[in-house]
Amino acid sequence: MAARGVGLLTRLPLHSQRRSRVQRSISRHLCCPGTVAANVGSEEQPLGGSEDKIPKKRFSEVQEERREQAQRTVLIRCPNNVNEKKFLKYLSQHGPINNHFFYESFGLHAVVEFCQKDSVDSLQNGTHTPKQRTDPVIPFKSRFLNLKLKNSSNQIPQQSYAQTNKQLPPSSKKLFELLNYAENIDDQLNTLLKAFQLTEENVRLRHLTCSLIEDIAAAYFPGCVIWPFGSSVNTFGKLGCDLDMFLDLDEIGKLDVHKNAGDFLMEFQMKTVPSERIATQKILSVIGECIDNFGPSCVGVQKILNARCPLLRFSHQASGFQCDLTVNNSIALKSSELLYIYGSLDSRVRALVFSVRCWARAHSLTSSIPGTWITNFSLTVMVIFFLQRRSPPILPTLDSLKSLADAEDRCILNGHNCTFVRDLYKIKPSGNTETLELLLKEFFEYFGNFAFNKNSINIRQGKEQNKPDSSPLYIQNPFETSLNISKNVSQSQLQKFVDLARDSAWILEQEDKSQPSLSSKQPWGLATLLLPPGAVSTPLSKKKKKPMNEKVKGLLASIKSSTTDSSKGTHGKRAISTQV
Ligand code: GTP
Ligand code: MG
Numbered sequence: 001m002a003a004r005g006v007g008l009l010t011r012l013p014l015h016s017q018r019r020s021r022v023q024r025s026i027s028r029h030l031c032c033p034g035t036v037a038a039n040v041g042s043e044e045q046p047l048g049g050s051e052d053k054i055p056k057k058r059f060s061e062v063q064e065e066r067r068e069q070a071q072r073t074v075l076i077r078c079p080n081n082v083n084e085k086k087f088l089k090y091l092s093q094h095g096p097i098n099n100h101f102f103y104e105s106f107g108l109h110a111v112v113e114f115c116q117k118d119s120v121d122s123l124q125n126g127t128h129t130p131k132q133r134t135d136p137v138i139p140f141k142s143r144f145l146n147l148k149l150k151n152s153s154n155q156i157p158q159q160s161y162a163q164t165n166k167q168l169p170p171s172s173k174k175l176f177e178l179l180n181y182a183e184n185i186d187d188q189l190n191t192l193l194k195a196f197q198l199t200e201e202n203v204r205l206r207h208l209t210c211s212l213i214e215d216i217a218a219a220y221f222p223g224c225v226i227w228p229f230g231s232s233v234n235t236f237g238k239l240g241c242d243l244d245m246f247l248d249l250d251e252i253g254k255l256d257v258h259k260n261a262g263d264f265l266m267e268f269q270m271k272t273v274p275s276e277r278i279a280t281q282k283i284l285s286v287i288g289e290c291i292d293n294f295g296p297s298c299v300g301v302q303k304i305l306n307a308r309c310p311l312l313r314f315s316h317q318a319s320g321f322q323c324d325l326t327v328n329n330s331i332a333l334k335s336s337e338l339l340y341i342y343g344s345l346d347s348r349v350r351a352l353v354f355s356v357r358c359w360a361r362a363h364s365l366t367s368s369i370p371g372t373w374i375t376n377f378s379l380t381v382m383v384i385f386f387l388q389r390r391s392p393p394i395l396p397t398l399d400s401l402k403s404l405a406d407a408e409d410r411c412i413l414n415g416h417n418c419t420f421v422r423d424l425y426k427i428k429p430s431g432n433t434e435t436l437e438l439l440l441k442e443f444f445e446y447f448g449n450f451a452f453n454k455n456s457i458n459i460r461q462g463k464e465q466n467k468p469d470s471s472p473l474y475i476q477n478p479f480e481t482s483l484n485i486s487k488n489v490s491q492s493q494l495q496k497f498v499d500l501a502r503d504s505a506w507i508l509e510q511e512d513k514s515q516p517s518l519s520s521k522q523p524w525g526l527a528t529l530l531l532p533p534g535a536v537s538t539p540l541s542k543k544k545k546k547p548m549n550e551k552v553k554g555l556l557a558s559i560k561s562s563t564t565d566s567s568k569g570t571h572g573k574r575a576i577s578t579q580v
Pocket of ligand 1: 230
């Protein structure tokens with residue numbers, strides 16, 4: 001494991017190595033006392049094996065820290081020719097800056113985190129409402145600001161422009177270069193993970209975006225909280241994935257100071273509605289109007305109020321995120337916490353999930369458009385289930401996580417028991433030492449031969465069970481146990497999954513027999529699995545082998561379209577951190 005890690009580091013472009021060294025030194029100098037960086041989604045995560053050395057924080061701890069960090073942060077649209085040094089000096093008159101980076105999305109933006117929240121107030125107090133505009137403006141004051149240059153002394157030559165942090169995965173060409181350079185298939189899976197996982201900066205930007213939307217919602221519901229959930233926080237997020245947010249109105253009541261003394265009890269007068277669903281629809285409708293009318297940079301607001309789980313969908317242009325906002329969706333947040341635990345327990349879990357998700361995307365088994373295909377969430381649960389079935393198991397069942405829970409972990413949501421242990425240190429590490437290569441091959445073999453016609457997938461018990469209905473694919477919802485999270489999947493999509501899984505198991509079997517030469521330019525190992533259907537001759541496809549250059553072209557096109565699709569709305573272009 002250690003040798004592989006070193007190999008990868010030496011292959012990184014020089015600027016990346018330099019960047020991480022300088023980044024660390026800047027963090028040392030800038031870091032305010034009392035501020036803590038969470039370890040999830042960070043570039044600093046090890047590639048495998050040594051993750052035990054990283055403190056494993058509880059999900060709630062990470063979320064609270066990130067939220068507090070976001071509240072001390074502002075987003076600033078900057079001119080391209082901004083002088084970074086002068087910019088930071090100008091801002092630091094409001095207080096010390098803990099961290100900053102630049103990125104591009106419809107122009108240059110800076111994320112600036114102050115050490116104290118007061119500095120944000122001070123900056124806002126010193127900020128002007130726009131004047132001399134031809135179009136009238138709605139005077140909504142937020143933490144999304146606009147920097148103007150007053151005179152040319154602030155300008156700098158083009159070659160000295162602030163360098164920006166990338167918010168997108170590498171190009172397909174770059175990815176295939178990286179995969180081809182890898183030493184073995186395990187190294188390839190870890191390389192893919194490293195290339196696609198959310199960066200520290202991207203995680204900050206996600207929490208900041210939630211915090212900015214929370215400010216808007218708080219105009220109606222003071223004390224509300226907007227939490228990110230789904231792949232932004234569950235350790236399985238890919239650069240370019242959507243930003244799922246949940247408006248938590250239960251937090252409002254927690255601020256109340258109850259004075260129980262005396263003969264009286266005071267309550268707020270409130271409107272009543274016929275059902276929770278109607279309340280949710282009304283709240284989302286009004287917040288949708290607010291975001292649409294007053295939210296700077298929020299465009300394309302759609303109210304999808306008749307869905308099973310009503311939501312608002314919009315683009316936050318400045319961050320480049322496609323956002324889905326739901327209300328009181330606390331079970332989904334709990335699912336994210338459960339996946340966070342599974343993703344943090346063993347370094348092989350995330351590597352395997354990322355590869356399976358990229359494989360599914362490359363073969364159009366998943367899509368950014370809703371339909372009859374498998375979702376990333378379902379694929380993740382399938383990988384978890386598979387890892388529970390290994391001998392010895394790599395992941396514990398949900399029931400065993402429940403048995404480790406104490407009174408404080410107890411959690412009942414909408415009548416569903418969502419209790420499981422939240423302290424990662426209470427979970428015994430697995431004794432299983434299987435390689436990623438073996439696990440990937442066995443994953444494809446396992447699901448290529450799974451009795452989907454009669455069995456369901458159940459991570460609560462970690463065993464196959466009889467299907468309660470005739471859905472082609474039945475994956476039990478871990479908390480709302482009478483629901484199937486893959487109810488939408490059609491028989492033909494499932495069959496496509498099975499065929500491709502069998503093909504892929506066969507390809508990996510062949511890889512075992514023919515090790516690639518180091519000078520080989522031909523895709524091998526994981527890269528071969530990401531080739532489009534028909535590009536590789538397999539027993540099932542029985543298709544004529546295409547010449548390699550045609551295969552590679554097809555492959556590049558396929559991955560390119562998947563990258564573009566999955567990153568809809570994200571427009572970062574330049575790719576180096578400004579922390580250097
Ligand atoms: P991406 O494809 O990277 O966005 O993965 P994701 O995990 O964020 O999936 P998605 O955005 O579709 O959904 C966000 C979260 O909602 C998931 O992580 C789950 O917690 C939850 N979720 C999604 N689909 C279902 C479902 O069918 N049933 C239930 N109970 N929860 C779901
Ligand atoms: Mg999502």
